[in-house]
Every structure is written in structure tokens, then in C-alpha cells.
Amino acid sequence: MTAIAERRATSGAVLTILRAREIGLVLLIALVVIVTTLHNPHFVDSNSIEQLLSGAALIALLGVGETLVVVTRNVDLSVGSVLGLSAYVVGHLFKYDHIPVWSGFVIGTLVGVAAGVLNGFIVTVMRVPSLVVTLGMLYVIRGIDGVIVNGERIDPEFIPSSFTAVGYKTLFGIPWLAIIVAAVVAVAGYAMRSFRASRDLYAIGSNPAAAALAGIPIQRRVFTAFVISGALAGLAGALFLALHTQIDNSGGIGYELAVIAAVVVGGVAIFGGSGTVVGAALGALLLNTINQALVASRISAFWNQAIAGALLLAAIAFDRWLSLRVTKTLQSAEGAHRDI
């Protein structure tokens, strides 16, 4: 009897740790870094750590907005196109209108807000499935981007150096880009934990019907989630420009699926109701760390994508196994009379 109870308690403790997805992700990232460093000591020099963080930062930032949307049982496929459009618009304004540096970030964000408002409006007022809406917007925005770009490319000499400094300057060895994104993640993480409106997002995703009966303004909350996702994608566009210092019509192509991959690896349930922005950001960092590790291990670069895909599948399957175990634990004798 006691032995069984004890075993249950320990397995419960292990599950608690595993359930705190963030801890598991941090451990995994550490594991990847350690194993790779044993193979190739150069993996942890300051230069590659900068690369590690900068490379993950943009996907992590998009992942924050995507988390807000996915938690409500929706999806935003337009983030890559929004990023591309915003980056080009800001670059264009730098080149031809010599706008001040700070306004680059503001205008980039506003471009994203406009796209988010349109997405949110169609989804909530027209009641159209978000997958279809944002898939359509993916094409429309990419097309508009192409028309504006018109085959041109904004070269580095037109981007103010104080703007691109965000992309290459560091503070105590940490790129400014990563610091900005970490700040956004921290604010969003706190808000998602503690604010009523953001708890509503989880309620909507867990059970839309119950959320409606509980008096949650579903459409307004979902609309806001899309606007924030758009805004962050727009901000990511400005940061993309700062990082890459040049832009044509191809910025952010294919990012939408990379972001969803990061969000899913980060433990956000694709059918809504659970997951954190910190998890999503760590998911982005893990995927990027693995990519860099494969490069550093001198495994042929051709293997990168195949391994990334396999890991993604493993992460999804692991999640499923975990949630089944958790359900079982909750249903077991000691869980039955607990207030779940």
C-alpha cells in the first residue's frame, strides 16, 4: 500500500517537473549545448552565442503573438508576410524619406497593427475560420509587399547605423535584439499569467461555449489577440531590417510554419487552452540551438531540416504521452477526491 502510494507520489513529482515545460526546455537546450561543446569547443565562444540568440529572437517574438492567438483556438498564418511588408516599408522610408530612427520601430509596429486589425475583423465580425483568413492574408500581404518593392532592394548604406546597431551591438555579450525580445516575452509572460483579459484567452480556448456562458467577450478578446500578434509581427519586421541591414521582397518567407513549430515545441496546445509565451520563446531558442549545433558538429548541413522535422514530431508525440500520463495520475485514487 504505502509503496504504491510512494511510487505514485514520486511519479507525480516527476510529472510536475515535466509538466513545467519551461524547465524541460531549458534542460534540453543545456543538453544540446553541452553535447555540442564536447564535440566542438568553439560552440560556446561569445560569437556563436550571439548568433544563437539573434537567430532565435525574431521567431521567439513572432511566437509570443502566435501563442496569444493559438491559445484561443485560432491560428495566424500571416505573420511571415506581415514581417516582410513591415521590414520593407521601414527600409523604404529610411531610404527616401529619411525618417528618424525611433519612428522606424513605431511605423513597423503600426504596419503590423493594421494587418492584425484586418485579420481580427474578418475572423470575429465575419466569423470566418482564422486558418482560411490568415492564409488568404498571407498571399494578399505578400503580394502587396511585392508590388511596393517592385524589384528593388534597400541596401545597407541607406539604413541609419544607429538603427542597425540594435542588430549587432551587445550588452554584456548579449545582443540588444535578444534583450528587446526578452523584455517583450517577460511582459507578455507576466500579463498572460496575471491579467484577467489574458486569462480569458485561455478560457476561450479551453471551452468556447463555457466561456460565452461565463460572460467573456469572446470576439473582443480574439480580436485583441490578432491585433497584438500583428503588432509584434510588425515590430519583428523592423528588427529583421536592423539585423539583416538590407531588405527586398523575400523577408520572412516561410516564417509562419517555423513560428508554429516553435510554439508547438514550446508546449502550446494547437487546439487552444494551454501554453505559455515563455515556453514558445524557449521553443524557438531550442530549435535554433539544434540547427546551430548541427552546423557546429560538422554534420552535413543537408541533414539540418530532416533532423529538425524529426525532433518536432518527437516533441509533439512526447506532449501527447505526457498529457495522457497526467490525466491518468489525476484520475488515480488520490486524485479523485481532490478538487481538480
Place this chain on the structure above:
Amino acid sequence: MTSELATRPSGDSAVLSGRAEGRQPLWRSLARWEAGLVVVLIGVLIWATIKSPTFTDPSTLFYLGVNTGYIAIMALPMTLVVMTGEIDLSVASMLGLAGSTVGYLWHHGWDIWAAFAVALAVGVVGGALNGLLVARFGLPSIAVTIGTLTMFRGLAEVLLGSLTIPSLGDRQFPESLTNIGVNSIPGAQLSWSMVFFVVLAVIFGVVLHVTPLGRAMVAIGLQPEAAQFAGIRVNRMKFWLFVLSGFISAFAGILVTLQQASVSYNVGTGLELNVVAIVLFGGVSIFGGRGTIFGVVLSVAIVGSLQMALVQLNVSADKQNIVTGVLLLISVIVPNGAEALRRARDYLRRRTRPRPL
């Protein structure tokens, strides 16, 4: 259970209102949708004929087939998958992997038909992997197939690396086969890929709309639990549909390899979203259970001829993107537009009316 019902109002009302009454408005709304597509198609054809003098050339039909046929073929199994409430985003990567398999084996001196057979087998295995993860382990298909999308494309890259096959010193692909990208079938201006699409569309249409198998797919899409209780093997059906999707995508990969007479690992990158767009524009509901093969065929015709016309008119690829996206948006907004207007009116009325005590 109740929440499941409540979140699926369509299935709910169909169940509650009884069989005969539930079906009638569904059929009517479907008929309206396809009728709308026919009108759009006629409009596009008239517009294209007026605007582009070369649109009525017989070769237009041929190139439409070459450009659209292999994408359209993948839309057919996608229709069935979406019909059961799932999605397969790995189709374009499977196309690339199958093409790369053919290229790899050809590069290593294999017979072309043996290479085709292996490529098709790869399609079946890849599809089975999707099916296993979705149907057996109950994982969400959108996440699973994003994973296999990355993995299949990655495996294609492992096979070919930066090579384009035939590379320097390789044999060319057999000309009798690569001719399908240059010559039409004898007697008509149809490309081979379009012929395959038409034949498959007929088969898929019959299976979906006439056979018990097809009814089962619709039932799964409308109410998976009810379908299960009605004795339909829901998971087995989903598994085989993913296998079918992998197989047909591999076939499309062989077609595109022959049409282009060359292959590199990145062939067809990003096409998965085009395929999904075609299916949704054809009136298939993303929630499953609604839609027809006829609608998807019309969608292919509209998207294909619009694209041909825009190319002939030298409209940039960017503007074609806008047209694709706007079409997709309109296709979902218009049916919901009347409903949205009514809601807006109700909302305003509630606002202006004094609150009842």
C-alpha cells in the same frame, strides 16, 4: 460531450433537426456555392478572352494543364482529408521527396520505372507515418504534418544536396517520358497531368459522393463520435486517407520531375498552401463534412485559367498572389456576409433599444 456539440453548431443542428430536414438546406447551400463558382468561372473566361487575345489559343489549355495539373492532383486527396476534419500540410514536401528519390536513383544508374516504384513506395511510407501519428496516436494533424513537411523536405535535401539531376555526366531522363511537359495527348490540347487529374477527379468524385465509403468520410467530418458509434472505423479511415495523400503527392512529384525533365530537392516548396487554398476556395469546409469534388474541380479551373490570363497579360507574380488571396478571402466572407450584417444590425438595435428590466 455537450461542449463538443456546442462548439460544432453545424453538426449539432443537422443532428437535432432530423435527417430529411437537416439535409435539405445543406444541399441547397452547396448547390448555391457551386453555382456561384460556375458564374465566377464564366466571368473569368469572358474577361480573359476579351483582355488577352491569346487566351483562346489551343495552347493555353495545354499550358494551363502543365502549370496546374500536378498541383490540382494533390488537391483531390487533400479534399478527402479536409473532409474528415484533418489537414495534410506535407504534400508539397512529399512531392519534393518523391521527385528527389527519382533523381537520386536515376543518378545512381537505376531503371526509370524502378525509380518510380520506389518513389511511390516512399509516398506510401511517408503517408503512413502521418496516418500513424494522427490516427493511431491521436496527434493534431496540423502539427504533425508541419513536422513531416520539414522532415520530408529535409530528407530530399539529404538525397540530392545541391545537385540538380540530371547533373553533369548523368543520362538525360528518357525523352519519351519527359515529352509530357512539351507535347499534349494525341487528339486534344490536354497535358498528361491534366488528363490524370480529370480521371482521378472522376474516381474521387464517385467514391466521395456515391459510395458508402464517401458517406462515411462526410459523417466523420460532421460528427466523429457519432460516426464511431454508427460503426465507422474513424481512425482506420483517416490512416488510409493520409496514405492515399502521400501516394498521390509522390505521383505528382514524378509528374513534375518529368515535365521539367530535371529535379532538385526544393521543387514545389511552399505549394502546400496553394493546394489548401484551392480546396477551400472549392467550398470544402475547413471543419470537415462539407464540400464536393465538383467544387474543387471548378476551383482548379478558375484558379488555373485566371493564372494563365494574368501571365499572358504580363501581370506580375505579386499581383497574382493578391488575386489568389483575395479570391480565397471573398470565398469565405461572401457566404458569411449576410449573417454578419444581420448580427451587426441586431447589435446596433440592442445598443439603441432601452434595456429591458
